Amino acid sequence: MDSIIEIEDLRFCYHADRYVLDGISLAVTPGESVGVIGANGVGKSTFLKILAGLLPEYEGSIRIADHLLEKKNYGEIRRRLGYVFQDSDSQLFMNTVEEDVAFGPLNYGFSREEADRSVKEALRKTHMEGLAGRHIYRLSGGEKKLAAIAGILALQQDDGVILMDEPSVSLDPANRENLIEVIRGLKAAKLLASHDLDFIYDTCERTILLSGGEVVYDGDTKRLLRDKTLLEENGLRLPLSFRFPGNI
Amino acid sequence: MAKLGRAIREIHSLENLAERNTFFNRIHPTAKVLVTIWYLILVMSFGKYDVTGLFGMCLYPLILMISGDISIGQAVRRLKPVLLMVFLIGAANPFFDRTPVLEAGGITVTAGMLSMLTLFCKTGFAVFASYVLIATTTMEQICYALRRLHMPQILVTVLLLIYRYLVLMLKEADRITQAYMLRAPGEKGVKKSAWGPLAGQMLLRSMDRAQRVYESMTMRGFRGEFFLRGSFIPLRQSVFYGVVWCLVLAVFRLVPVFELVGRIFIR
Numbered sequence: 001m002d003s004i005i006e007i008e009d010l011r012f013c014y015h016a017d018r019y020v021l022d023g024i025s026l027a028v029t030p031g032e033s034v035g036v037i038g039a040n041g042v043g044k045s046t047f048l049k050i051l052a053g054l055l056p057e058y059e060g061s062i063r064i065a066d067h068l069l070e071k072k073n074y075g076e077i078r079r080r081l082g083y084v085f086q087d088s089d090s091q092l093f094m095n096t097v098e099e100d101v102a103f104g105p106l107n108y109g110f111s112r113e114e115a116d117r118s119v120k121e122a123l124r125k126t127h128m129e130g131l132a133g134r135h136i137y138r139l140s141g142g143e144k145k146l147a148a149i150a151g152i153l154a155l156q157q158d159d160g161v162i163l164m165d166e167p168s169v170s171l172d173p174a175n176r177e178n179l180i181e182v183i184r185g186l187k188a189a190k191l192l193a194s195h196d197l198d199f200i201y202d203t204c205e206r207t208i209l210l211s212g213g214e215v216v217y218d219g220d221t222k223r224l225l226r227d228k229t230l231l232e233e234n235g236l237r238l239p240l241s242f243r244f245p246g247n248i
Numbered sequence: 249m250a251k252l253g254r255a256i257r258e259i260h261s262l263e264n265l266a267e268r269n270t271f272f273n274r275i276h277p278t279a280k281v282l283v284t285i286w287y288l289i290l291v292m293s294f295g296k297y298d299v300t301g302l303f304g305m306c307l308y309p310l311i312l313m314i315s316g317d318i319s320i321g322q323a324v325r326r327l328k329p330v331l332l333m334v335f336l337i338g339a340a341n342p343f344f345d346r347t348p349v350l351e352a353g354g355i356t357v358t359a360g361m362l363s364m365l366t367l368f369c370k371t372g373f374a375v376f377a378s379y380v381l382i383a384t385t386t387m388e389q390i391c392y393a394l395r396r397l398h399m400p401q402i403l404v405t406v407l408l409l410i411y412r413y414l415v416l417m418l419k420e421a422d423r424i425t426q427a428y429m430l431r432a433p434g435e436k437g438v439k440k441s442a443w444g445p446l447a448g449q450m451l452l453r454s455m456d457r458a459q460r461v462y463e464s465m466t467m468r469g470f471r472g473e474f475f476l477r478g479s480f481i482p483l484r485q486s487v488f489y490g491v492v493w494c495l496v497l498a499v500f501r502l503v504p505v506f507e508l509v510g511r512i513f514i515r
Contacts, residue, residue: 083467091460094388
């Protein structure tokens with residue numbers, strides 16, 4: 001199967017003396033759900049930002065949806081790639097949910113009718129139909145997260161890519177469960193960077209573990225999250241789900 | 249801290265006003281912006297001492313506020329700082345310009361008094377007219393209208409971003425002062441030694457947040473264009489509204505209507 005994301009020898013540094021990402025190569029197939037985990041400061045958010053084109057000074061080669069990731073292709077790539085920020089407040093800037101979700105489609109030349117259809121569909125996928133007219137500042141944390149995702153989905157087709165940075169942060173258990181259900185229902189390829197290993201377990205069949213700028217594991221999520229030694233060697237701990245085996 | 253929270257709530261409250269479904273809210277934003285600009289030009293074009301002619305211009309914001317169900321008291325409360333600043337500036341005029349102009353009821357009216365009154369009226373009317381525009385039109389609609397009127401894209405984008413970032417900065421300031429107050433419970437206000445670090449942090453965090461907002465906008469295809477959403481009255485009615493008000497305001501500018509009406513009663 002052709003990959004939707006192909007990364008070859010990705011290297012990136014903020015300061016000349018230390019590479020945050022040092023030789024990452026991987027591929028993601030359409031529809032695949034990939035977790036990105038690692039200790040604090042290991043470069044998870046940096047990795048996603050590079051894929052979103054927000055950090056263009058990288059070395060190596062990145063292809064997304066058959067387009068080389070470079071400035072002249074950003075428009076085309078971003079038409080197919082959505083990025084959900086860790087801080088939803090930064091992502092939502094229009095007055096109401098409906099207006100914010102419609103922002104992307106209108107900018108990409110959708111007619112008003114097409115934009116309205118996209119908005120309705122995106123709100124349906126995120127169970128936000130009843131909040132279309134709600135002011136952004138009146139939303140709860142979980143609702144903001146879902147509104148941010150809806151804003152991405154309004155542009156996305158099923159053959160796109162969604163990047164999420166710490167999607168489960170600040171969510172109460174009910175909203176967390178709702179978000180897991182939404183993510184499981186998305187057909188686009190997904191990369192989820194998160195400290196919440198239980199969340200990764202619930203949403204991603206494949207996980208990569210970053211450490212020291214490199215990928216130290218790339219494979220089955222369950223096998224990784226049961227490997228106490230590997231996790232602890234790389235600054236992580238067993239997820240709660242695996243600390244109490246009777247609960248699984 | 250409470251003041252910052254209040255300022256944020258006021259901005260949200262204005263946004264709510266602009267999104268109501270009243271007749272004036274549903275007039276096409278281009279018509280409203282055009283009439284407001286025309287009004288501001290006419291008001292500013294009055295001479296320094298032309299008070300009687302200027303009084304007639306008060307009708308535009310007054311009629312719109314009354315018929316648009318916009319609270320005048322609330323408007324005065326919100327615009328108090330601006331009106332106070334104008335008062336302080338204009339209050340110096342009578343001291344610098346003492347040329348007597350007329351006697352009225354035993355009081356010598358000087359040119360300085362007239363110019364002070366003119367300044368108050370001009371600024372007050374201009375500010376209230378702008379307030380009416382903001383209370384009936386969202387910022388995105390105003391930016392859309394300005395682009396339709398061929399205002400340079402860069403200026404309109406800067407206007408929109410200033411508005412968006414203003415709220416961000418207020419929220420950051422609110423968060424920082426809350427955090428300060430929670431760790432300095434016995435103090436009233438912020439210590440002088442903390443002003444510098446707090447202001448610096450607020451600036452850095454606001455810039456950081458603004459950068460993320462901008463990234464979020466560009467990630468969703470923003471290229472400085474604005475789109476109109478919402479339901480509006482038929483375009484013909486908006487055009488009629490614009491043309492009628494422009495003509496009426498022009499008449500009030502060229503003809504001293506209040507003076508003429510006054511002459512009917514005083515013969």
